[in-house]
Amino acid sequence: MELLEYRGVAKHFGGLRAIEEVSFHVGEGEIVGLIGPNGAGKTTLFAMASGFQPTTRGEVWFAGRRIDGRPPPEICRLGLARTFQIVRPFGEMSMLDNVMVGAFLRHPDRPRAHDRAVAVLERFGMADRLEQPARTLTLAGRKRLEVAKALATEPRLLLLDEVMAGLTPVETAEMMDLIRTVRRGGTTVLLVEHNMHAVMRLCDRVVVIHHGRKICDSDPATVAADPDVIAAYLGEDED
Numbered sequence: 001m002e003l004l005e006y007r008g009v010a011k012h013f014g015g016l017r018a019i020e021e022v023s024f025h026v027g028e029g030e031i032v033g034l035i036g037p038n039g040a041g042k043t044t045l046f047a048m049a050s051g052f053q054p055t056t057r058g059e060v061w062f063a064g065r066r067i068d069g070r071p072p073p074e075i076c077r078l079g080l081a082r083t084f085q086i087v088r089p090f091g092e093m094s095m096l097d098n099v100m101v102g103a104f105l106r107h108p109d110r111p112r113a114h115d116r117a118v119a120v121l122e123r124f125g126m127a128d129r130l131e132q133p134a135r136t137l138t139l140a141g142r143k144r145l146e147v148a149k150a151l152a153t154e155p156r157l158l159l160l161d162e163v164m165a166g167l168t169p170v171e172t173a174e175m176m177d178l179i180r181t182v183r184r185g186g187t188t189v190l191l192v193e194h195n196m197h198a199v200m201r202l203c204d205r206v207v208v209i210h211h212g213r214k215i216c217d218s219d220p221a222t223v224a225a226d227p228d229v230i231a232a233y234l235g236e237d238e239d
């Protein structure tokens with residue numbers, strides 16, 4: 001079943017055509033990679049699916065409903081959660097309280113939200129630091145917390161925006177394990193990522209965006225060998 005679907009989506013910011021015309025889908029249970037050079041329009045595609053930006057043209061569908069233009073909390077309640085490329089935890093709040101913010105979406109009752117948040121942090125191997133203020137975390141810790149916060153909303157689909165950027169190889173491998181755990185738990189994943197090694201190992205399918213258009217949509221091996229994809233990446237420095 002197709003869980004998320006972009007249908008002929010465009011996004012213009014004044015004269016800037018960030019997304020020209022993009023269609024693709026994410027099937028239930030998949031891990032799909034969304035890649036492309038800087039400025040290709042990846043984060044903008046996330047913003048249109050999560051309600052942070054309206055589309056200029058086209059539609060976004062999720063679980064049988066049209067969602068573009070709906071407010072972010074409503075989309076989150078339908079089961080679509082996202083992380084942000086620039087992570088901004090509530091710094092003075094503890095890790096537990098940060099994750100409880102997510103858990104309150106489904107569990108307005110405080111003790112239940114608490115238990116759900118603890119369960120998520122246990123799954124993430126962070127349960128020994130529940131009371132630690134978020135601002136004291138390393139970058140890797142903040143990225144994990146960002147994923148934990150989103151997962152605490154119990155999404156069917158999780159959009160991850162560069163959650164491995166800036167991590168060491170060991171931290172990256174840990175994040176890859178975490179993403180696989182998320183999928184085993186029944187959550188579908190669409191991820192924007194620059195680390196090609198991670199994308200190729202993690203994803204069932206990869207969609208490539210270049211200058212606001214989709215230039216490839218296939219299995220990782222086919223994408224890696226595609227001449228248009230290689231040209232897009234080789235030309236990145238000239239953009």
Ligand SMILES: Nc1ncnc2c1ncn2[C@@H]1O[C@H](COP(=O)(O)OP(=O)(O)O)[C@@H](O)[C@H]1O
Pocket residue numbers: 013016018036037038039040041042043044045
């Ligand atoms: N809110 C905005 N207002 C104006 N231009 C934007 C806005 N958001 C993104 N852009 C522009 O749209 C293009 C695509 O940006 P983005 O989606 O962030 O790319 P990516 O995530 O692939 O690096 C870039 O040229 C960027 O400067």
Ligand SMILES: [Mg+2]
Pocket residue numbers: 042043044085
């Ligand atoms: Mg981006």
